[in-house]
Amino acid sequence: MRRLLSIILVVILAVGGSGLWWTHQPLSLRTPVVDLSIEPGTSARGVAQDAVDAGVLTSPHLLYWWFRLSGDSRRIRAGSYELQGDVTPRSLLSKLVRGEEALRAVTLVEGLTFKQFRQILQKAEQLAPDTQGLAPDLIMQKLERPGIAPEGRFYPDTYTYTKGSSDLAVLQRALHAMDRHLDAAWQTRQSDNPLKTPEELLILASIIEKETGRASDRAMIASVFTNRLRIGMMLQTDPTVIYGLGDKFDGNLRRRDLLADTPWNTYTRAGLPPTPISMPGKASLLAAAQPAKSRALYFVAKGDGNSQFSESLDAHNRAVSKYQLGR
Template sequence: MTVLKGWMKSVTSLLLLALMLGAAGVWWVQHPLDTGQKTLDLSIEPGTSPKAIAQAVVDAGADVSATWLYAWFRLSGQSRQMRAGSYEIAPDTTPQRLLNMLVRGEESLRSVTLVEGWNWRQLRQALAKAEHLKPDSRVLSDEALMAQLGRPGVAPEGRFYPDTYAYAKGSSDLAVLQRAMKAMDKHLLQAWEARQPSVSLKTPEELLVLASIVEKETGKGSDRPMVSGVFNNRLRIGMRLQTDPTVIYGLGEAFDGNLRRIHLQTDNPWNTYTRGGLPPTPIAMPGKAALWAAVQPAKTQALYFVAKGDGSSHFSATLEEHNRAVNRYQRGIKTGQD
């Protein structure tokens, strides 16, 4: 009997709305909902019924009859096509627009940008500040976080591709990290498969490390292949990389912006002045250009480079030439050979 009464009530509502669908009915479905001049947040979980969605709209703060809204959903013939998600009901949203938005899954999106050259600490800070992004990773250690992402035992540094990622309001930051990690996997594999036979890299992991160094060492984008050429040359002949960004990375938060001689002389796993080969992990997030430069270095005899002060670098094949370049560009000393 209760089921029958409920059915009769629904049929009555549908019939009443059908009778309304003259001029008044058209006005109702095209007239903005009363949101109190505020944008309302509407969250629909998977499996929510059309009737419950109508009630959720009311619970979100819209001054509208849940019964009439549900009847409109039913009469539209699209009530079962409405999708779960996070939505925003703007003050000018009509019942018609609301239905279209739910059927098309037009969620309210935000975005977070991960910048080329950022390290892991900077990435986590950006996620923590991202608007309406659930900070599920905040309570996780680096080890626990990587295990959660399916990479237990892998260091997070450099594993996420720098790009802008859109997400629905209320999404987990772990979901953003998962997408960024898969994007890096894809770009890393593409670069590795396109590597020149002569590159001094044995694995995609080494590629990721070298690309991160190229990213941090390059002030001018067009210099990336030459910077990579220098490092590939040094790796091939067993010469230490001696690159400042790796030392700075090894200092971590202790670095105060002033790199001193004592820093270059103090050994740690990332100090490429005291240790040969590549450091144990990347030092930043490399972008696509740095990844490709690492596997397609310029053909050069250069073993040295120095910043010229305008974002570009001067490259030298001999130490004598390099010392002259250092005097000119770093110390302002010119010789007759310059």
């Protein structure tokens, strides 16, 4: 009897040791990367079978019993997972319990238009194009902002998502992010700022975003535009004209373009345009809220990324002659 018990104990230890060893060994996969999708409510046995069906080359019974014996079988989370060649039974279970889903990312850059934004979303990896073919106003209805123009309403940032997520969900997050950043900038506005609403601040920030990528110039460019708004002077900014031309713009802005009246032509119409012209980032939002203190009414690109600011038309004309005409 003593010998029999010893044999049984040895067998138990051997089996246990083999099982422990197995949980640390990489699992063979049918392909270098296996996509595993687990639907809500799937049992531990179903998860094991789903893993094998997806391309994990092992016994579903072994996986199931490992899930059961670990005590974590009820903690496995639904989701979309990526399994690679170094995955072991132990790391697989840890991934499923932690809910470490496979994430993709899409980056929206400052200064993009809504049209460009949509093009990027359409090319994003494994992002469901639920808004494809929808008119902008219908998209805004789905985002519960009916009657609101989409331009400038989405905050430029990097957004992560799981495989198969809807592009509408990314739009929703970007929309809410812009709400937060716009509200934060509005709260910091200077007391003498001529902008009357957060909407006006968003519009001006979108113009600042298109006028310069130079951080040191943003506050001064904001100062030029707010100074003009105070005295009723036309903004006369090329990016708004280009935006109003839409697909007609061929890369060259001509005099006739400056004279062609559109709602966004700030050479023919006073005040701010009716909508933003791009997606402004945080720095441009803050510049619109807190422009530099100056009397500058003009600026011209110097050709090195910086701008020359002037308080009078004569000084501006001299700067144009120096930096743009080469005299």
